[in-house]
Amino acid sequence: MTDTLTRPRQPSTTDPAGHRRAGLPVIVAVVLVAAAAIFPALSDYSTTYLFAYILIIALLGLSLHLLMGLMGVFSLGQAALFGTGAYAAVVVTEDLGLDGAIGFVLVAAVGAVLGLLMGAVTLRVTDLYLALTTLAVGYIFENVVRNSDWLGGPQGRSGFSIMFFGRSLDDPRLLCWIGLGALTLFLAVIASMRRSKIGRAFMATRESPMAARSIGVDARRYKLLGFTIAGAFSAVAGGLYSAWSLVVDPSVYSIDLTLSVLAIAIVGGLRSAPGILVVAAALTYFRNSAGDFGVSDYVLLVYGSLIVLSLRFLPLGLGGLASSPAVVRLVGRSGRRGRGGAA
Amino acid sequence: MTALLEARGLTRRWGGLTAVDEVDLTVHRGSLHGLIGPNGAGKTTLVNMITGVDRIDGGRVVFQGADVTGLAAHRLASRGMARSFQTSQLFEDESVLDNVMAGRHRHIGYRFPHTFFYTPKVSREERRHRTDVHAILRELDLAVDAHRQVSELPYGRRRLVELARAMASEPTLLVLDEPAAGLPGSDVDVLGEVLRRLRRNGYTILVIEHNIGLLMTICDRMTVLSEGRVIADDEPAVVRESPRVIEAYLGRTDDA
Ligand SMILES: Nc1ncnc2c1ncn2[C@@H]1O[C@H](COP(=O)(O)OP(=O)(O)OP(=O)(O)O)[C@@H](O)[C@H]1O
Ligand SMILES: [Mg+2]
Numbered sequence: 001m002t003d004t005l006t007r008p009r010q011p012s013t014t015d016p017a018g019h020r021r022a023g024l025p026v027i028v029a030v031v032l033v034a035a036a037a038i039f040p041a042l043s044d045y046s047t048t049y050l051f052a053y054i055l056i057i058a059l060l061g062l063s064l065h066l067l068m069g070l071m072g073v074f075s076l077g078q079a080a081l082f083g084t085g086a087y088a089a090v091v092v093t094e095d096l097g098l099d100g101a102i103g104f105v106l107v108a109a110v111g112a113v114l115g116l117l118m119g120a121v122t123l124r125v126t127d128l129y130l131a132l133t134t135l136a137v138g139y140i141f142e143n144v145v146r147n148s149d150w151l152g153g154p155q156g157r158s159g160f161s162i163m164f165f166g167r168s169l170d171d172p173r174l175l176c177w178i179g180l181g182a183l184t185l186f187l188a189v190i191a192s193m194r195r196s197k198i199g200r201a202f203m204a205t206r207e208s209p210m211a212a213r214s215i216g217v218d219a220r221r222y223k224l225l226g227f228t229i230a231g232a233f234s235a236v237a238g239g240l241y242s243a244w245s246l247v248v249d250p251s252v253y254s255i256d257l258t259l260s261v262l263a264i265a266i267v268g269g270l271r272s273a274p275g276i277l278v279v280a281a282a283l284t285y286f287r288n289s290a291g292d293f294g295v296s297d298y299v300l301l302v303y304g305s306l307i308v309l310s311l312r313f314l315p316l317g318l319g320g321l322a323s324s325p326a327v328v329r330l331v332g333r334s335g336r337r338g339r340g341g342a343a
Numbered sequence: 344m345t346a347l348l349e350a351r352g353l354t355r356r357w358g359g360l361t362a363v364d365e366v367d368l369t370v371h372r373g374s375l376h377g378l379i380g381p382n383g384a385g386k387t388t389l390v391n392m393i394t395g396v397d398r399i400d401g402g403r404v405v406f407q408g409a410d411v412t413g414l415a416a417h418r419l420a421s422r423g424m425a426r427s428f429q430t431s432q433l434f435e436d437e438s439v440l441d442n443v444m445a446g447r448h449r450h451i452g453y454r455f456p457h458t459f460f461y462t463p464k465v466s467r468e469e470r471r472h473r474t475d476v477h478a479i480l481r482e483l484d485l486a487v488d489a490h491r492q493v494s495e496l497p498y499g500r501r502r503l504v505e506l507a508r509a510m511a512s513e514p515t516l517l518v519l520d521e522p523a524a525g526l527p528g529s530d531v532d533v534l535g536e537v538l539r540r541l542r543r544n545g546y547t548i549l550v551i552e553h554n555i556g557l558l559m560t561i562c563d564r565m566t567v568l569s570e571g572r573v574i575a576d577d578e579p580a581v582v583r584e585s586p587r588v589i590e591a592y593l594g595r596t597d598d599a
Contacts, residue, residue: 192461196469197453200445203434210396211432215512216420216449 033184040176048172050288052244055179058280059237060261062186062273063230069270070194071226072206074127077118077134078261080141081231083253085111085238087151090248093162100164100178100243107239108232115231119224135255142253156249162242169243179240186233190273202226256300260287263303265317267310272319279318347372347407347516347547348393354401355388362388364571365402370516370549375542377558377579378551380568381591386551387429389568390518393549394426395419407515421449423515427505427522429551435494439485439504442493443476446511479507483537499530506537517541519550523557535561555592559583567591 040048060078067075088110092103118137122130145151152158162169169175193199204212205219212219242248260283268279283303290296314321348370355363363385370376378386391397393404395416403412411419425446434442451472457465480486483503488496493504502522509517522538523531535557542548542561552558558565559579567575567582569591575582582588 189459192459192465195461196458196465197448197451198458200441201448203437203441204445204448207434207436208432210416211428211434211508212445213416214394214396214420214426214428214432215446215508216417217445218415218417 029187033180036180037177040173045172048176049244050285052172052175052179052240053288054281054284055176055183056237056240056244057261057264057284058277059179059183059186059233059240060257061264061268061276061280062183062190063234063237064261064265065270065273065276066190066226067230068265069272070190070199070202070206071223072202073223073226074131075118075134075227075230076131076255076258076262077137078234079253079255079258080118080134080138081111081114081234082238082241082257083138083141083145083250084114085235086242086248086252087145087238088235089162089239089242090157090160091151094157094160099166100162100169103162104164104178104236104239108236111235111238112228112232114235115227115229116224118231119227123220123223135258138253138255138258142250145253146250152249154250156247156251158247160242160246162239169240170246172244175240175243182233182236182240187273189229198222198225259300260303263307267306267314267317269314269317269319269321272317272322275317275319275322345372346370346405348549349405350389350393350402351405352402353389353392353399353404355385355392355397356400361571363392363568366568366571366573368393368566368573368576370547371564372547373542373545374563375538375548375550375561377562377565378549378568379553379555379558379565383570384568385571386568387520390426390520390549390551394424394518396426420512423512424518425509425512425514425516426518427502427509427520429520429524431501431505433493433501433505433508436492438490438492439480439496439507440473440476440489442504443479443507443511444472446508447472447476449512476507476511479510482540483507483510484533499526502526502534506534510541515547517546517548519548521551521553523552523554531557 040051043051060082063078063081064075067073085107088107089100089103092098092106093100096103098106118134121137122133125133145156146154164174164178167174169178193202201212201217201219201222204215204217205222209219238252241252264280264283265276267283268276270276283306286302287299290299295302310317346369348368350366350368353363353366353368354361366385366389368378368389378389380386388397392399395411395414395418399413403410405411406419406422406424409422411422414422434445451468453462453465453468456462477486477489480489483506485500485503485507488500493501496504502525506519506522509519519538523534526534531554538548538550539561542563550558550562562579564577565575565579565582566573567585567588569587574587574591575585577585
């Protein structure tokens with residue numbers, strides 16, 4: 001290596017790191033996770049049950065954050081991964097008799113392999129072709145399980161019990177804690193990747209594949225990596241869903257799920273994990289209590305309208321609004337000082 | 344002087360058109376090599392083939408003594424080729440710092456599981472690379488804009504960011520496609536000075552430019568393309584007098 005750059009002669013006076021301080025967001029995240037972990041212990045059964053479902057949907061929302069927001073890959077394969085995870089959890093815990101602590105690692109591995117395959121199949125295609133190919137995987141799998149006696153055919157399977165650490169996951173509190181653990185792990189992985197080499201490789205590939213390759217980024221490798229991670233966590237979400245709903249049937253592959261998660265990710269902001277989490281909670285709550293408001297027939301209409309409105313007025317979603325220059329300036333004035341450099 | 348890059352008989356066809364026709368090009372280690380030619384001469388296509396961005400229809404490329412014909416762009420980049428693009432390929436929504444940090448990709452060594460859990464090792468290494476990147480930004484007078492989004496910058500500064508990103512990979516061969524295109528005169532002088540300084544510091548540079556005046560003053564050697572063929576390959580003083588070059592450029596009024 002020719003070390004030909006003129007190195008700075010004296011230690012620079014500006015903050016050479018010059019990066020976002022990690023401290024505050026980490027503290028905020030820890031507090032939020034702790035609060036979320038205490039929540040199930042204090043709230044009633046139905047609220048806890050809803051919270052568990054929100055966590056499952058949030059996991060899926062984050063997988064879209066990774067695929068679409070960070071990698072710029074327009075995947076509609078969420079249901080394929082989710083559904084496969086749902087069936088895998090039943091097979092692994094019921095048929096193989098494994099405890100969830102090991103079983104869910106296997107479920108994640110199944111999802112990772114399927115994600116990897118989906119990435120490999122779509123290596124050469126982008127945009128619409130990729131969206132349709134990944135969508136088609138869901139249809140294929142739905143058909144396979146529908147015609148498989150072992151997996152219960154059209155009726156699916158029920159009457160199974162998924163154990164975790166020797167306790168049944170039909171206790172929604174335990175379900176919440178496991179879901180929260182998976183979500184926290186996923187958030188930590190995403191946040192770390194974003195700030196490091198992999199995140200920049202994703203960003204480069206998303207913004208200009210040609211430039212990415214020209215700085216040495218093997219775009220295909222990173223696409224496969226991203227699909228693998230998203231696959232693992234989507235499958236875990238599916239497995240938790242099996243435990244939550246106590247029945248798994250071919251509807252876990254439905255496009256309805258893919259579209260509602262897509263709505264959550266777009267409205268929350270594809271590039272913003274916090275935005276997606278907030279909207280996942282809000283929309284799932286709305287959907288759940290739509291009956292109380294007497295609007296259950298209009299849920300999909302509301303989702304669709306929110307997508308349209310968001311794309312029209314908030315292309316970066318709620319999260320984009322929060323990080324818009326005006327808001328950042330407002331927050332910056334009241335908080336941070338002496339972060340030299342930024343004009 | 345030894346050859347760092349040797350292209351032999353490179354050919355690229357677009358349908359019936361032979362955009363690059365049996366071109367030979369030798370870039371010596373430590374030299375600043377100019378590549379000029381009228382619009383559509385095939386300059387961009389030639390460097391696209393050399394850097395792995397475009398397919399090669401015929402010929403060979405030898406880089407650092409190894410045959411690299413047809414290698415993918417990212418492999419060539421890992422072997423020490425870096426380039427800028429004629430039309431900007433910057434990461435528009437990202438900060439200048441992140442754009443240039445991306446250029447250090449091949450030097451960042453940490454692997455799984457470090458990247459997934461932002462371990463102290465990652466933190467340390469990131470900080471070290473950021474310091475290096477800041478040195479490059481200072482060198483190009485970009486340090487004040489380090490935290491600004493690229494899309495906010497005026498055109499000339501963006502060209503510099505693209506140069507900085509290529510430099511960040513500490514390339515053995517730096518390929519620049521019209522770095523001065525569209526720059527106002529004063530910035531062209533600055534750029535010329537930067538290129539000269541890089542060369543003094545040991546960089547090998549292959550630069551495409553329309554601004555012949557600039558190239559004449561800074562290059563060690565020049566290759567002139569016209570309609571996909573090499574019509575001159577020599578020192579600037581010789582190229583300047585070449586009848587074929589004068590003919591190819593006849594009627595062109597360059598702001599040289
Ligand atoms: N993708 C493409 N498809 C078809 N023809 C192309 C393509 N790219 C380049 N060409 C043709 O190849 C020839 C050489 O183009 P190239 O861009 O290499 O020229 P250049 O010397 O870089 O020109 P300029 O100075 O305008 O940048 C031109 O005739 C151009 O029209
Ligand atoms: Mg060109």
